[in-house]
Amino acid sequence: MPPFQCLVVGVAGGTGSGKTTVARELANALPDGRAHIIEYDAYYRDQTNVTDAARAEINYDHPDALESELLARHVELLRKGKAADIPVYDFVLHNRAKHTRHLEPRPVLVVEGIMALAVPCIRELFDIKIFVDTDADLRVFRRIRRDIEQRGRSFNSVREQYYSTVRPMHMEFVEPSKRFADLIVPEGGSNRVALEVLVARLQRDLA
Numbered sequence: 001m002p003p004f005q006c007l008v009v010g011v012a013g014g015t016g017s018g019k020t021t022v023a024r025e026l027a028n029a030l031p032d033g034r035a036h037i038i039e040y041d042a043y044y045r046d047q048t049n050v051t052d053a054a055r056a057e058i059n060y061d062h063p064d065a066l067e068s069e070l071l072a073r074h075v076e077l078l079r080k081g082k083a084a085d086i087p088v089y090d091f092v093l094h095n096r097a098k099h100t101r102h103l104e105p106r107p108v109l110v111v112e113g114i115m116a117l118a119v120p121c122i123r124e125l126f127d128i129k130i131f132v133d134t135d136a137d138l139r140v141f142r143r144i145r146r147d148i149e150q151r152g153r154s155f156n157s158v159r160e161q162y163y164s165t166v167r168p169m170h171m172e173f174v175e176p177s178k179r180f181a182d183l184i185v186p187e188g189g190s191n192r193v194a195l196e197v198l199v200a201r202l203q204r205d206l207a
Contacts, residue, residue, distance in 0.1 A: 004081030007205050008109045008125055012116035012177055013132030014170050015061075016142030018188020022132050022198075023112040025189055029199040034206065036078070036106050040113020040122070042087050043071045047095045055094035061114070061161075061169035068119045071111070074103075075125050081105045091151045107206055114170075117177035130198070131181035132188045 009026065013019040020039070027035040043066050047055045058065060074084040085100040117123050117131060140162060147153040178184060185194040 004079075004105060006079040006081070006105060006107060006109055007127050007202065008075060008079055008111065009128045009130065009202070010116045010123065010126035011110060011112040011130045011132065012114065012118070012174070012181070013134065013188070014136070014139050014174050015114055015166060016139035016146070017132040017134040018142075018190070019112050019114075019116075019132040021189030022130065022185060022195065023110045025195050026198055026202060027108070027110055029195075030108060030202060030206065034106055035108035035110060036103050037110045037112065038071070038074070038086060038103075040066060040071060040111060040116055041091075042089045042101075043067045044089050044094075044096070046087075052094075058094070059165045059169070060094075061165040063115050063119050063173060066113075066115060066119070068115075068122055072121050072125060075109065075111065075122075078103060078105045078109055079125075108202060114174050115177075117180045118173040123177075123180055128198075128201070129180055129182045131178045131184045133178065133184050133186050134188055 011019045011023045023037050027037050044060065045065060045067050047058070070087075074086060077084045083102065083104050085102050088097040088099055088101055090097050111122070111126070115122070117129055123129065143162065143166070144155065144158050147158045148155060183194070183198070185191050189195070
């Protein structure tokens with residue numbers, strides 16, 4: 001029996017760039033049961049022993065806030081044909097949930113997150129590296145809407161975080177990681193031509 005084959009795709013980009021949409025479009029374009037998506041955000045470090053006030057002060061836009069070593073271990077398990085239990089993160093409580101998400105190996109694994117190409121131990125695991133490049137003004141409006149509607153944040157807290165950590169960390173880590181991409185996709189999920197090219201590549205490799 002031939003060894004299990006898994007194609008690992010990394011999708012990076014700034015907050016609100018549309019990278020989650022791109023990841024979902026790629027996975028949904030493949031036959032059912034052929035792809036998994038792992039969100040890098042799920043690997044924010046466990047804060048069980050940290051006070052609520054201290055959790056709110058953590059720089060969640062810095063690579064150190066993520067348990068990248070655990071993500072790398074899970075990707076390696078899945079690409080070797082073994083199952084992995086993925087953490088689930090609660091963005092309202094700033095902590096990991098008690099339960100995990102069980103993943104059985106599939107032929108395609110898509111990993112998406114702002115630091116997907118910025119952290120070397122994660123970047124080196126990807127067979128295909130994608131950077132979703134979207135204008136900053138559009139990204140910040142998407143970020144505001146998401147944090148208020150989905151994560152229970154106030155506008156003032158979102159604005160403060162954007163200027164104190166989101167934008168500086170984007171300029172220091174995320175934007176420079178663009179140079180590692182095999183393909184840069186402008187405007188994310190709206191770029192149908194780029195998505196068709198990527199889907200065709202994945203379908204060819206699966207075949």
